[in-house]
Amino acid sequence: MDVNVTLDQLNEIQAIFTRYLEEKKLRKTPERFAILEEIYTKGGHFDVESLYINMKNKNYRVSRATVYNTLDLLVESDLVTRHQFGRNLSLFERAFNRKQHDHIICTDCDKIIEFCDPRIQEIKAMVEEMYGVEVESHSLYFYAKCKEDK
Amino acid sequence: MDVNVTLDQLNEIQAIFTRYLEEKKLRKTPERFAILEEIYTKGGHFDVESLYINMKNKNYRVSRATVYNTLDLLVESDLVTRHQFGRNLSLFERAFNRKQHDHIICTDCDKIIEFCDPRIQEIKAMVEEMYGVEVESHSLYFYAKCKEDK
DNA sequence: CTCGGTGCAAAGCTTTTGCATCCGC
DNA sequence: GCGGATGCAAAAGCTTTGCACCGAG
Numbered sequence: 001m002d003v004n005v006t007l008d009q010l011n012e013i014q015a016i017f018t019r020y021l022e023e024k025k026l027r028k029t030p031e032r033f034a035i036l037e038e039i040y041t042k043g044g045h046f047d048v049e050s051l052y053i054n055m056k057n058k059n060y061r062v063s064r065a066t067v068y069n070t071l072d073l074l075v076e077s078d079l080v081t082r083h084q085f086g087r088n089l090s091l092f093e094r095a096f097n098r099k100q101h102d103h104i105i106c107t108d109c110d111k112i113i114e115f116c117d118p119r120i121q122e123i124k125a126m127v128e129e130m131y132g133v134e135v136e137s138h139s140l141y142f143y144a145k146c147k148e149d150k
Numbered sequence: 151m152d153v154n155v156t157l158d159q160l161n162e163i164q165a166i167f168t169r170y171l172e173e174k175k176l177r178k179t180p181e182r183f184a185i186l187e188e189i190y191t192k193g194g195h196f197d198v199e200s201l202y203i204n205m206k207n208k209n210y211r212v213s214r215a216t217v218y219n220t221l222d223l224l225v226e227s228d229l230v231t232r233h234q235f236g237r238n239l240s241l242f243e244r245a246f247n248r249k250q251h252d253h254i255i256c257t258d259c260d261k262i263i264e265f266c267d268p269r270i271q272e273i274k275a276m277v278e279e280m281y282g283v284e285v286e287s288h289s290l291y292f293y294a295k296c297k298e299d300k
Numbered sequence: 301c302t303c304g305g306t307g308c309a310a311a312g313c314t315t316t317t318g319c320a321t322c323c324g325c
Numbered sequence: 326g327c328g329g330a331t332g333c334a335a336a337a338g339c340t341t342t343g344c345a346c347c348g349a350g
Contacts, residue, residue: 124292
Protein backbone atom coordinates (compact mmCIF):
# COMPACT_ATOMS: atom_id res chain seq x y z
CA MET A 1 0.00 0.00 0.00
CA ASP A 2 2.84 2.29 0.91
CA VAL A 3 5.18 0.36 -1.33
CA ASN A 4 7.69 2.56 -3.06
CA VAL A 5 7.01 3.53 -6.62
CA THR A 6 9.13 2.12 -9.41
CA LEU A 7 11.21 4.35 -11.63
CA ASP A 8 8.71 3.81 -14.41
CA GLN A 9 5.88 4.94 -12.21
CA LEU A 10 7.85 7.98 -11.06
CA ASN A 11 8.40 8.91 -14.69
CA GLU A 12 4.72 8.55 -15.37
CA ILE A 13 3.85 10.70 -12.39
CA GLN A 14 6.28 13.39 -13.42
CA ALA A 15 4.78 13.29 -16.89
CA ILE A 16 1.33 13.86 -15.45
CA PHE A 17 2.57 16.81 -13.44
CA THR A 18 4.38 18.19 -16.49
CA ARG A 19 1.21 17.93 -18.52
CA TYR A 20 -0.75 19.66 -15.76
CA LEU A 21 1.75 22.52 -15.56
CA GLU A 22 1.73 22.97 -19.31
CA GLU A 23 -2.05 23.00 -19.46
CA LYS A 24 -2.19 25.66 -16.78
CA LYS A 25 0.71 27.54 -18.36
CA LEU A 26 2.74 27.27 -15.17
CA ARG A 27 6.51 26.99 -15.04
CA LYS A 28 8.25 23.67 -14.63
CA THR A 29 10.60 24.71 -11.86
CA PRO A 30 13.09 22.31 -10.24
CA GLU A 31 11.54 22.96 -6.82
CA ARG A 32 8.15 21.71 -7.95
CA PHE A 33 9.60 18.48 -9.24
CA ALA A 34 11.84 18.02 -6.24
CA ILE A 35 8.83 18.24 -3.95
CA LEU A 36 6.88 15.80 -6.08
CA GLU A 37 9.77 13.34 -6.02
CA GLU A 38 10.27 13.71 -2.27
CA ILE A 39 6.61 12.86 -1.72
CA TYR A 40 6.63 9.85 -4.03
CA THR A 41 9.87 8.32 -2.85
CA LYS A 42 8.53 8.01 0.66
CA GLY A 43 5.13 6.73 1.60
CA GLY A 44 2.56 7.33 4.26
CA HIS A 45 0.81 10.43 5.52
CA PHE A 46 2.85 13.54 6.11
CA ASP A 47 2.41 17.15 7.11
CA VAL A 48 3.91 20.25 5.53
CA GLU A 49 6.48 20.79 8.25
CA SER A 50 8.00 17.31 8.07
CA LEU A 51 8.15 17.45 4.30
CA TYR A 52 9.87 20.81 4.58
CA ILE A 53 12.31 19.57 7.24
CA ASN A 54 13.07 16.44 5.22
CA MET A 55 14.05 18.49 2.24
CA LYS A 56 16.07 20.90 4.35
CA ASN A 57 17.94 17.93 5.84
CA LYS A 58 18.89 16.88 2.35
CA ASN A 59 20.34 20.35 1.93
CA TYR A 60 17.71 21.17 -0.60
CA ARG A 61 17.02 24.87 -0.74
CA VAL A 62 13.26 25.29 -0.49
CA SER A 63 10.99 27.56 1.43
CA ARG A 64 7.83 26.74 3.25
CA ALA A 65 5.96 29.06 0.91
CA THR A 66 7.00 26.97 -2.08
CA VAL A 67 6.07 23.75 -0.33
CA TYR A 68 2.59 25.09 0.40
CA ASN A 69 2.22 26.44 -3.10
CA THR A 70 3.38 23.21 -4.73
CA LEU A 71 1.14 21.06 -2.56
CA ASP A 72 -1.83 23.08 -3.76
CA LEU A 73 -0.83 22.32 -7.34
CA LEU A 74 -0.34 18.62 -6.60
CA VAL A 75 -3.75 18.42 -4.97
CA GLU A 76 -5.25 20.25 -7.93
CA SER A 77 -3.67 17.79 -10.33
CA ASP A 78 -4.92 14.81 -8.32
CA LEU A 79 -1.43 13.57 -7.54
CA VAL A 80 -1.78 14.23 -3.83
CA THR A 81 -4.72 14.13 -1.44
CA ARG A 82 -5.22 16.51 1.45
CA HIS A 83 -6.71 15.36 4.74
CA GLN A 84 -7.90 17.28 7.73
CA PHE A 85 -7.37 14.71 10.45
CA GLY A 86 -7.18 17.00 13.41
CA ARG A 87 -7.54 20.63 14.21
CA ASN A 88 -5.05 22.94 12.59
CA LEU A 89 -3.18 20.35 10.68
CA SER A 90 -3.42 19.22 7.12
CA LEU A 91 -1.96 15.83 6.33
CA PHE A 92 -1.21 14.76 2.78
CA GLU A 93 -0.72 11.48 0.99
CA ARG A 94 0.11 10.25 -2.49
CA ALA A 95 -2.91 9.80 -4.69
CA PHE A 96 -1.57 8.31 -7.92
CA ASN A 97 -2.42 4.65 -8.56
CA ARG A 98 -4.13 4.34 -5.21
CA LYS A 99 -7.64 3.12 -5.03
CA GLN A 100 -10.23 5.11 -3.20
CA HIS A 101 -10.04 4.55 0.52
CA ASP A 102 -11.06 6.13 3.79
CA HIS A 103 -9.40 6.28 7.19
CA ILE A 104 -9.72 5.04 10.73
CA ILE A 105 -7.79 7.17 13.21
CA CYS A 106 -6.84 5.76 16.58
CA THR A 107 -7.65 8.32 19.24
CA ASP A 108 -5.02 6.84 21.54
CA CYS A 109 -1.96 6.38 19.37
CA ASP A 110 -2.80 8.41 16.25
CA LYS A 111 -2.25 5.36 14.10
CA ILE A 112 -4.04 5.55 10.77
CA ILE A 113 -5.72 2.52 9.20
CA GLU A 114 -6.99 2.66 5.63
CA PHE A 115 -10.10 0.83 4.52
CA CYS A 116 -12.43 0.57 1.54
CA ASP A 117 -16.17 0.11 1.45
CA PRO A 118 -18.29 0.31 -1.67
CA ARG A 119 -21.30 1.49 0.31
CA ILE A 120 -19.82 4.98 0.50
CA GLN A 121 -20.35 5.24 -3.26
CA GLU A 122 -23.95 4.23 -2.79
CA ILE A 123 -24.42 6.93 -0.19
CA LYS A 124 -22.83 9.44 -2.53
CA ALA A 125 -25.22 8.45 -5.33
CA MET A 126 -28.18 8.76 -2.97
CA VAL A 127 -27.03 12.20 -1.82
CA GLU A 128 -26.62 13.44 -5.37
CA GLU A 129 -30.07 12.27 -6.36
CA MET A 130 -31.90 13.29 -3.23
CA TYR A 131 -30.42 16.78 -2.92
CA GLY A 132 -29.72 17.53 -6.57
CA VAL A 133 -26.07 18.23 -6.00
CA GLU A 134 -22.91 17.17 -7.77
CA VAL A 135 -20.49 15.61 -5.32
CA GLU A 136 -16.85 16.40 -6.08
CA SER A 137 -15.20 14.61 -3.20
CA HIS A 138 -15.85 13.27 0.24
CA SER A 139 -14.05 12.65 3.48
CA LEU A 140 -14.93 9.88 5.90
CA TYR A 141 -13.08 9.30 9.13
CA PHE A 142 -13.81 6.88 11.93
CA TYR A 143 -12.27 7.85 15.25
CA ALA A 144 -11.67 4.66 17.19
CA LYS A 145 -9.59 2.84 19.75
CA CYS A 146 -7.43 0.11 18.24
CA LYS A 147 -7.40 -2.49 20.97
CA GLU A 148 -4.50 -4.55 19.63
CA ASP A 149 -2.50 -1.42 20.08
CA LYS A 150 0.95 -2.96 20.18
CA MET B 151 -34.28 21.07 12.46
CA ASP B 152 -32.89 24.33 13.71
CA VAL B 153 -36.10 25.02 15.52
CA ASN B 154 -35.58 26.81 18.79
CA VAL B 155 -35.68 24.78 21.93
CA THR B 156 -38.55 25.11 24.34
CA LEU B 157 -38.05 26.30 27.89
CA ASP B 158 -38.59 22.75 29.10
CA GLN B 159 -35.90 21.48 26.81
CA LEU B 160 -33.52 24.21 27.88
CA ASN B 161 -34.06 23.20 31.48
CA GLU B 162 -33.35 19.60 30.61
CA ILE B 163 -30.18 20.57 28.80
CA GLN B 164 -28.99 22.67 31.69
CA ALA B 165 -29.69 19.76 34.00
CA ILE B 166 -27.55 17.49 31.87
CA PHE B 167 -24.69 19.99 31.95
CA THR B 168 -25.10 20.42 35.70
CA ARG B 169 -24.90 16.66 36.17
CA TYR B 170 -21.81 16.53 33.99
CA LEU B 171 -20.09 19.30 35.93
CA GLU B 172 -20.91 17.64 39.23
CA GLU B 173 -19.62 14.28 38.06
CA LYS B 174 -16.37 15.84 36.97
CA LYS B 175 -16.24 17.98 40.10
CA LEU B 176 -16.14 21.16 38.07
CA ARG B 177 -17.62 24.46 39.14
CA LYS B 178 -21.00 25.61 37.91
CA THR B 179 -19.98 29.10 36.88
CA PRO B 180 -22.40 31.60 35.35
CA GLU B 181 -20.16 31.93 32.28
CA ARG B 182 -20.49 28.23 31.47
CA PHE B 183 -24.27 28.35 31.62
CA ALA B 184 -24.44 31.60 29.71
CA ILE B 185 -22.47 30.04 26.86
CA LEU B 186 -24.65 26.94 26.88
CA GLU B 187 -27.78 29.07 26.74
CA GLU B 188 -26.41 31.27 23.98
CA ILE B 189 -25.72 28.19 21.88
CA TYR B 190 -29.13 26.64 22.46
CA THR B 191 -31.19 29.76 21.91
CA LYS B 192 -29.83 30.13 18.42
CA GLY B 193 -29.49 27.34 15.93
CA GLY B 194 -27.22 26.40 13.07
CA HIS B 195 -23.50 25.98 12.78
CA PHE B 196 -21.27 28.57 14.38
CA ASP B 197 -17.61 29.26 15.01
CA VAL B 198 -15.94 30.39 18.20
CA GLU B 199 -15.46 33.96 17.08
CA SER B 200 -19.09 34.60 16.19
CA LEU B 201 -20.25 33.05 19.45
CA TYR B 202 -17.80 35.29 21.30
CA ILE B 203 -18.85 38.39 19.37
CA ASN B 204 -22.53 37.60 19.94
CA MET B 205 -22.01 37.46 23.66
CA LYS B 206 -19.91 40.61 23.67
CA ASN B 207 -22.67 42.41 21.75
CA LYS B 208 -25.06 41.48 24.50
CA ASN B 209 -22.64 43.15 26.88
CA TYR B 210 -21.84 39.84 28.46
CA ARG B 211 -18.38 39.83 29.97
CA VAL B 212 -16.67 36.73 28.63
CA SER B 213 -13.27 35.99 27.25
CA ARG B 214 -12.32 33.92 24.27
CA ALA B 215 -10.40 31.60 26.60
CA THR B 216 -13.55 30.80 28.52
CA VAL B 217 -15.50 30.22 25.33
CA TYR B 218 -12.89 27.75 24.12
CA ASN B 219 -12.71 26.06 27.50
CA THR B 220 -16.48 25.76 27.83
CA LEU B 221 -16.91 24.43 24.30
CA ASP B 222 -14.50 21.63 25.18
CA LEU B 223 -16.69 20.76 28.15
CA LEU B 224 -19.85 20.88 26.07
CA VAL B 225 -18.34 18.61 23.44
CA GLU B 226 -17.17 16.27 26.19
CA SER B 227 -20.66 16.13 27.64
CA ASP B 228 -22.22 15.46 24.21
CA LEU B 229 -24.25 18.64 24.23
CA VAL B 230 -22.33 20.13 21.34
CA THR B 231 -20.64 18.62 18.28
CA ARG B 232 -17.43 19.89 16.79
CA HIS B 233 -16.86 19.86 13.03
CA GLN B 234 -13.77 20.47 11.01
CA PHE B 235 -15.35 21.73 7.80
CA GLY B 236 -12.40 23.61 6.44
CA ARG B 237 -8.82 24.22 7.22
CA ASN B 238 -8.13 26.09 10.43
CA LEU B 239 -11.68 26.46 11.51
CA SER B 240 -13.78 24.48 13.90
CA LEU B 241 -17.52 24.83 13.56
CA PHE B 242 -19.89 23.71 16.28
CA GLU B 243 -23.54 22.77 16.49
CA ARG B 244 -26.03 21.72 19.12
CA ALA B 245 -26.13 17.99 19.71
CA PHE B 246 -28.96 17.45 22.18
CA ASN B 247 -32.10 15.82 20.78
CA ARG B 248 -30.71 15.80 17.29
CA LYS B 249 -30.57 12.59 15.41
CA GLN B 250 -27.32 11.49 13.88
CA HIS B 251 -26.65 13.22 10.60
CA ASP B 252 -23.83 14.05 8.25
CA HIS B 253 -23.14 17.04 6.04
CA ILE B 254 -22.94 18.14 2.45
CA ILE B 255 -20.89 21.29 1.99
CA CYS B 256 -21.31 23.39 -1.13
CA THR B 257 -17.91 24.31 -2.45
CA ASP B 258 -19.33 27.39 -4.14
CA CYS B 259 -21.50 29.02 -1.53
CA ASP B 260 -20.47 27.25 1.70
CA LYS B 261 -24.07 26.27 2.30
CA ILE B 262 -24.41 23.24 4.56
CA ILE B 263 -27.02 20.54 3.96
CA GLU B 264 -27.66 17.86 6.55
CA PHE B 265 -28.58 14.31 5.62
CA CYS B 266 -29.00 10.89 7.20
CA ASP B 267 -28.18 7.50 5.80
CA PRO B 268 -28.35 4.26 7.75
CA ARG B 269 -25.60 2.70 5.66
CA ILE B 270 -22.99 4.69 7.53
CA GLN B 271 -23.84 2.58 10.59
CA GLU B 272 -23.37 -0.56 8.55
CA ILE B 273 -19.95 0.64 7.44
CA LYS B 274 -19.08 1.41 11.01
CA ALA B 275 -20.05 -2.10 12.10
CA MET B 276 -17.99 -3.59 9.29
CA VAL B 277 -14.97 -1.49 10.26
CA GLU B 278 -15.22 -2.52 13.89
CA GLU B 279 -15.41 -6.17 13.03
CA MET B 280 -12.83 -6.21 10.29
CA TYR B 281 -10.18 -4.18 12.09
CA GLY B 282 -10.96 -5.07 15.68
CA VAL B 283 -11.40 -1.46 16.73
CA GLU B 284 -13.99 0.34 18.78
CA VAL B 285 -15.37 3.29 16.88
CA GLU B 286 -16.15 6.29 19.07
CA SER B 287 -17.31 8.73 16.42
CA HIS B 288 -17.13 9.45 12.76
CA SER B 289 -17.21 12.37 10.40
CA LEU B 290 -18.52 12.21 6.89
CA TYR B 291 -18.58 15.19 4.55
CA PHE B 292 -19.52 15.40 0.91
CA TYR B 293 -18.09 18.38 -0.90
CA ALA B 294 -20.44 19.24 -3.70
CA LYS B 295 -21.87 21.88 -5.96
CA CYS B 296 -25.50 22.64 -5.23
CA LYS B 297 -26.88 23.45 -8.66
CA GLU B 298 -30.11 25.06 -7.52
CA ASP B 299 -27.90 27.56 -5.80
CA LYS B 300 -30.38 30.38 -5.55
C1' DC C 301 -10.56 30.62 52.91
C1' DT C 302 -9.12 27.70 48.85
C1' DC C 303 -8.04 26.89 44.57
C1' DG C 304 -10.50 26.32 40.22
C1' DG C 305 -12.12 29.53 36.76
C1' DT C 306 -11.93 33.88 34.54
C1' DG C 307 -10.32 37.93 31.68
C1' DC C 308 -6.77 39.75 29.35
C1' DA C 309 -2.82 39.78 26.71
C1' DA C 310 0.97 37.44 25.10
C1' DA C 311 2.66 33.44 22.87
C1' DG C 312 2.22 29.34 19.72
C1' DC C 313 1.42 27.08 15.46
C1' DT C 314 0.06 26.55 10.91
C1' DT C 315 -0.60 29.02 6.87
C1' DT C 316 -0.50 33.28 3.98
C1' DT C 317 1.50 37.48 2.22
C1' DG C 318 4.91 41.14 0.72
C1' DC C 319 8.91 42.02 -1.56
C1' DA C 320 13.39 41.74 -3.63
C1' DT C 321 15.71 38.43 -6.29
C1' DC C 322 15.99 34.71 -9.52
C1' DC C 323 15.32 32.02 -13.56
C1' DG C 324 12.08 29.45 -16.89
C1' DC C 325 10.52 30.50 -21.18
C1' DG D 326 14.43 40.51 -20.84
C1' DC D 327 9.74 39.76 -19.01
C1' DG D 328 6.95 38.16 -15.61
C1' DG D 329 6.06 34.14 -12.92
C1' DA D 330 8.23 31.63 -8.97
C1' DT D 331 11.17 31.54 -5.17
C1' DG D 332 13.23 32.42 -0.42
C1' DC D 333 12.89 34.81 3.49
C1' DA D 334 10.68 37.06 7.01
C1' DA D 335 6.91 39.33 8.60
C1' DA D 336 1.98 39.06 9.24
C1' DA D 337 -2.36 36.87 9.73
C1' DG D 338 -5.73 33.79 11.86
C1' DC D 339 -7.20 30.42 15.08
C1' DT D 340 -6.14 28.52 19.50
C1' DT D 341 -3.52 27.96 23.83
C1' DT D 342 -1.06 29.61 27.76
C1' DG D 343 0.57 32.57 31.77
C1' DC D 344 -0.70 35.28 35.33
C1' DA D 345 -3.14 38.07 38.58
C1' DC D 346 -7.64 38.39 40.32
C1' DC D 347 -12.26 36.70 41.35
C1' DG D 348 -15.76 33.96 43.23
C1' DA D 349 -18.01 29.00 43.80
C1' DG D 350 -17.99 25.61 47.24
